[in-house]
Amino acid sequence: MTSGETDTTPPSSPVVNQVGDTDSNITGKAEANATVYAIAEGSEIGKDSVSQAGEFQLYISPQIAGTRIEVYAMDHSGNVSEPAIVIVEDVTAPGVPQVNNVTDQDLTVTGTAELNSSITVKTGLDSWTGKANTAGQFSVAIPKQQAGTQIEVTAKDDAGNVSAAATVIVADKTPPAAPAVNKVTDQSTAVTGTAEKGSEVTVKIGTESWKGTTNTEGHFSITIPKQKAGTIIEVKAKDTAGNASSAAKFTVVDGTPPNAPMVNTVSDRNLEIYGTAEPGSTISVRIGTSEIGKGAVGESGFFAAEIHAQQNEGTELVIIAFDAERNASSPTKVKVIKGDTQLSKLVGKTRYTTAVEISKRAGLHQIQSSW
Ligand SMILES: [Ca+2]
Numbered sequence: 395m396t397s398g399e400t401d402t403t404p405p406s407s408p409v410v411n412q413v414g415d416t417d418s419n420i421t422g423k424a425e426a427n428a429t430v431y432a433i434a435e436g437s438e439i440g441k442d443s444v445s446q447a448g449e450f451q452l453y454i455s456p457q458i459a460g461t462r463i464e465v466y467a468m469d470h471s472g473n474v475s476e477p478a479i480v481i482v483e484d485v486t487a488p489g490v491p492q493v494n495n496v497t498d499q500d501l502t503v504t505g506t507a508e509l510n511s512s513i514t515v516k517t518g519l520d521s522w523t524g525k526a527n528t529a530g531q532f533s534v535a536i537p538k539q540q541a542g543t544q545i546e547v548t549a550k551d552d553a554g555n556v557s558a559a560a561t562v563i564v565a566d567k568t569p570p571a572a573p574a575v576n577k578v579t580d581q582s583t584a585v586t587g588t589a590e591k592g593s594e595v596t597v598k599i600g601t602e603s604w605k606g607t608t609n610t611e612g613h614f615s616i617t618i619p620k621q622k623a624g625t626i627i628e629v630k631a632k633d634t635a636g637n638a639s640s641a642a643k644f645t646v647v648d649g650t651p652p653n654a655p656m657v658n659t660v661s662d663r664n665l666e667i668y669g670t671a672e673p674g675s676t677i678s679v680r681i682g683t684s685e686i687g688k689g690a691v692g693e694s695g696f697f698a699a700e701i702h703a704q705q706n707e708g709t710e711l712v713i714i715a716f717d718a719e720r721n722a723s724s725p726t727k728v729k730v731i732k733g734d735t736q737l738s739k740l741v742g743k744t745r746y747t748t749a750v751e752i753s754k755r756a757g758l759h760q761i762q763s764s765w
């Protein structure tokens with residue numbers, strides 16, 4: 395510019411570098427020694443002098459992404475360039491999403507994140523996506539996850555900036571299955587069975603209870619005092635998250651064998667074996683292991699077990715009582731003796747037969763001559 399001449403030529407438009415929404419300056423190139431200023435929404439937001447080398451750096455407070463900034467250059471004569479237009483870029487990642495608790499029963503991951511952001515839910519190699527609504531709420535459908543699974547949730551804005559991940563661990567809300575319990579008899583001093591590995595098992599009888607823990611294979615054995623047959627026992631398992639199973643309910647069974655039967659003398663003329671045993675039990679008469687007769691024991695405890703044939707003198711009979719649970723008594727062994735011929739002669743006499751019957755059923759071995 396020569397002195398005396400009036401400069402009426404405006405500078406060319408500045409060349410402006412991209413501006414991000416975190417930037418606190420605008421840089422670029424413009425006519426040397428000009429002044430550059432930036433205008434956003436009608437207000438000046440910054441101003442700088444261009445260096446001899448034609449470079450500028452004007453300070454601004456960071457602008458919201460999408461803001462349109464016009465940058466002008468003005469020379470010493472007050473000529474103003476056409477504006478350079480720059481739209482503030484979104485370079486800010488959304489904040490970490492807030493994620494609600496997720497349980498192993500849930501089919502969604504819910505929470506809040508940056509409005510309209512895209513949500514990614516990730517477990518290991520699997521991922522599912524959704525979108526935050528205009529209020530920032532999201533609900534992303536997922537398949538049920540196992541308790542303890544780590545879930546990562548990120549939000550991505552439209553510019554592709556991804557938030558840091560929120561991490562949640564899937565909580566256990568699933569109760570264990572009811573324990574499988576082995577038979578408990580009135581002889582048992584422990585309740586045994588299987589339940590969920592690592593669960594706590596409680597045995598409840600009336601108002602009392604006993605606790606134990608399953609081992610790594612799920613087995614448990616909980617010591618209890620002996621219970622009467624017919625007692626109701628309930629067994630529950632509780633996982634480490636405190637979820638309790640339904641109760642396995644069962645009855646203590648009779649595991650006590652009857653006492654060995656008391657058996658009257660048996661002669662080679664007998665077709666019935668008489669004696670006493672546990673009321674309600676069943677009598678089996680055997681030779682060796684083969685059954686030759688049986689009978690029921692009445693309420694009074696007496697029995698008359700029919701055998702299918704008279705046995706020879708010297709034959710060893712084995713008499714066993716079984717209770718309703720088929721618990722077997724120890725065997726009573728009797729040897730068949732020679733019958734009393736005198737008595738057998740008199741069998742026809744009603745009075746005598748009656749007396750014999752009464753005596754036999756009373757468990758007497760000898761007939762008293764009371765007639
Ligand atoms: Ca952003």
Ligand SMILES: [Ca+2]
Binds near residue numbers: 567633637
């Ligand atoms: Ca569980």
Ligand SMILES: [Ca+2]
Binds near residue numbers: 651
């Ligand atoms: Ca019994």
